[in-house]
Amino acid sequence: xxxxxxxxxxxxxxxxxxxxxxxxxxxxxxxxxxxxxxxxxxxxxxxxxxxxxxxxxxxxxxxxxxxxxxxxxxxxxxxxxxxxxxxxxxxxxxxxxxxxxxxxxxxxxxxxxxxxxxxxxxxxxxxxxxxxxxxxxxxxxxxxxxxxxxxxxxxxxxxxxxxxxxxxxxxxxxxxxxxxxxxxxxxxxxxxxxxxxxxxxxxxxxxxxxxxxxxxxxxxxxxxxxxxxxxxxxxxxxxxxxxxxxxxxxxxxxxxxxxxxxxxxxxxxxxxxxxxxxxxxxxxxxxxxxxxxxxxxxxxxxxxxxxxxxxxxxxxxxxxxxxxxxxxxxxxxxxxxxxxxxxxxxxxxxxxxxxxxxxxxxxxxxxxxxxxxxxxxxxxxxxxx
Amino acid sequence: xxxxxxxxxxxxxxxxxxxxxxxxxxxxxxxxxxxxxxxxxxxxxxxxxxxxxxxxxxxxxxxxxxxxxxxxxxxxxxxxxxxxxxxxxxxxxxxxxxxxxxxxxxxxxxxxxxxxxxxxxxxxxxxxxxxxxxxxxxxxxxxxxxxxxxxxxxxxxxxxxxxxxxxxxxxxxxxxxxxxxxxxxxxxxxxxxxxxxxxxxxxxxxxxx
Numbered sequence: 001x002x003x004x005x006x007x008x009x010x011x012x013x014x015x016x017x018x019x020x021x022x023x024x025x026x027x028x029x030x031x032x033x034x035x036x037x038x039x040x041x042x043x044x045x046x047x048x049x050x051x052x053x054x055x056x057x058x059x060x061x062x063x064x065x066x067x068x069x070x071x072x073x074x075x076x077x078x079x080x081x082x083x084x085x086x087x088x089x090x091x092x093x094x095x096x097x098x099x100x101x102x103x104x105x106x107x108x109x110x111x112x113x114x115x116x117x118x119x120x121x122x123x124x125x126x127x128x129x130x131x132x133x134x135x136x137x138x139x140x141x142x143x144x145x146x147x148x149x150x151x152x153x154x155x156x157x158x159x160x161x162x163x164x165x166x167x168x169x170x171x172x173x174x175x176x177x178x179x180x181x182x183x184x185x186x187x188x189x190x191x192x193x194x195x196x197x198x199x200x201x202x203x204x205x206x207x208x209x210x211x212x213x214x215x216x217x218x219x220x221x222x223x224x225x226x227x228x229x230x231x232x233x234x235x236x237x238x239x240x241x242x243x244x245x246x247x248x249x250x251x252x253x254x255x256x257x258x259x260x261x262x263x264x265x266x267x268x269x270x271x272x273x274x275x276x277x278x279x280x281x282x283x284x285x286x287x288x289x290x291x292x293x294x295x296x297x298x299x300x301x302x303x304x305x306x307x308x309x310x311x312x313x314x315x316x317x318x319x320x321x322x323x324x325x326x327x328x329x330x331x332x333x334x335x336x337x338x339x340x341x342x343x344x345x346x347x348x349x350x351x352x353x354x355x356x357x358x359x360x361x362x363x364x365x366x367x368x369x370x371x372x373x374x375x376x377x378x379x380x381x382x383x384x385x
Numbered sequence: 386x387x388x389x390x391x392x393x394x395x396x397x398x399x400x401x402x403x404x405x406x407x408x409x410x411x412x413x414x415x416x417x418x419x420x421x422x423x424x425x426x427x428x429x430x431x432x433x434x435x436x437x438x439x440x441x442x443x444x445x446x447x448x449x450x451x452x453x454x455x456x457x458x459x460x461x462x463x464x465x466x467x468x469x470x471x472x473x474x475x476x477x478x479x480x481x482x483x484x485x486x487x488x489x490x491x492x493x494x495x496x497x498x499x500x501x502x503x504x505x506x507x508x509x510x511x512x513x514x515x516x517x518x519x520x521x522x523x524x525x526x527x528x529x530x531x532x533x534x535x536x537x538x539x540x541x542x543x544x545x546x547x548x549x550x551x552x553x554x555x556x557x558x559x560x561x562x563x564x565x566x567x568x569x570x571x572x573x574x575x576x577x578x579x580x581x582x583x584x585x586x587x588x589x590x591x592x593x594x
Contacts, residue, residue: 108480110484112481112482112483112484112509113534114480114482115482115535119483119485120484121484184486184487185447185487185490188443188447188487189444189447189448189451191444192398192444223440235561236561237439237578237579238439238442239442240442240443241442241443241444242441242442242444242445245442245444249424298562323534324534324561324562325564328534329577361533361535362535363534363535
């Protein structure tokens with residue numbers, strides 16, 4: 001049975017077995033590859049470095065991602081192609097004269113020497129800020145035409161000229177932006193010390209993100225197979241907030257956001273939250289999330305076999321190949337063994353897309369990346385053995 | 386009794402009640418060391434237990450630490466100026482190339498809550514700065530933090546540099562990708578899976594030194 005990538009993906013998304021498990025690299029901002037890792041990969045594969053370093057913005061920029069070329073995606077057997085929002089025509093985002101980066105919200109990051117990514121150094125609301133200040137802040141314009149310019153053409157090109165599944169990756173929602181706006185410590189304390197401020201900031205972010213999302217899905221909601229977004233609600237130990245706080249501050253807003261998405265597209269909803277999310281999966285299912293990424297198998301309570309048994313009929317898994325030990329410190333052989341185990345854990349009955357737990361960092365050797373995808377293509381064939 | 390009320394107020398994250406009860410205890414002429422050890426430090430141990438057990442979360446632990454700090458501030462003028470109440474001096478920082486600080490800050494706060502003097506070197510800290518500070522401040526322990534697999538090697542480099550500089554003080558490490566096995570591999574004296582357990586480890590290592 002030979003299938004196109006898209007047919008294969010659609011089966012997996014609908015919890016059915018196809019010819020093999022679909023593979024992702026770079027379709028979302030959470031399943032990508034960093035620029036130095038990518039250069040090492042192309043060298044290892046004997047592919048010309050095509051100098052493919054487009055002007056990135058937003059998350060792709062601060063995460064230091066490199067969009068893989070078509071040749072690399074084909075060599076690895078990647079079944080998805082991704083599109084994302086464009087840069088706003090009028091945005092605060094800029095590289096500043098002192099070498100720091102300011103994002104669309106005014107958050108400042110710098111690139112530590114020798115590191116590929118940009119890290120938070122200054123939050124605009126870290127000092128004394130009133131609710132009034134927050135409301136009157138110079139927020140980005142969600143109706144900026146730059147976000148969606150050319151989006152439909154890109155989507156149509158992939159849909160009409162290729163046989164790959166199409167993913168639209170959106171921005172983060174309310175958690176990450178408010179953490180960066182306030183600074184992490186103030187964010188954590190705000191739920192007790194300044195609930196009106198955190199509520200206001202989260203409401204503003206929700207309104208902004210919902211509007212951008214509404215406009216993007218109006219353009220391409222009928223063309224995409226997957227809509228992807230992220231907002232970390234857990235760390236390696238568990239939920240970052242108590243269940244009561246999650247239910248009060250996060251869940252109603254996430255619910256609203258996912259309802260908006262569902263009203264505008266039949267695409268599969270893929271939601272990314274790092275960390276130990278096992279306890280929150282019932283909430284994710286409630287909110288209509290179809291697939292979760294990254295299945296951080298090194299985190300507490302994230303044993304893939306147990307997750308599949310407990311939730312596999314209600315939610316799909318996207319990721320699962322460990323980036324804290326296996327990919328950076330393993331060998332092609334141990335990577336292959338891990339991938340095979342993950343396939344046995346998660347691929348039965350469909351509902352699984354194979355990808356790394358995190359964007360591939362420069363400490364992941366190219367041969368391990370190739371081993372991961374080669375094993376996925378070979379041993380991801382159904383029936384899994 | 387007042388000391389129990391101080392303890393209860395810290396655990397309840399009630400800063401105003403901590404302050405009020407400490408004022409009362411001081412007015413009553415209670416022993417300052419007893420207020421510190423039995424009121425504040427023991428309460429932070431309980432807070433740490435609750436965090437490790439997953440019954441409270443980072444916001445609650447931070448609020449308790451703020452309540453504890455407010456209490457400390459009131460006790461400070463009454464504590465002996467020779468620092469004899471200190472359980473030891475800890476140098477803490479996030480290693481070179483890594484700018485993440487929330488985990489490191491939580492550990493620093495909990496160490497203070499346990500009665501240590503904490504010198505926080507911040508983030509992106511060069512091994513030379515750890516060495517210099519550990520020497521000049523006669524530290525009893527060095528605590529290194531890293532959030533990324535790509536910055537974990539800087540922990541190993543820092544430990545090697547400390548040893549090459551002839552500093553034999555214990556070193557503990559922590560951060561999301563860190564494991565017990567990695568700690569052993571790079572010659573650290575231990576690893577804390579979370580802030581409260583890092584504090585327990587710090588107490589053991591400093592007591593044993």
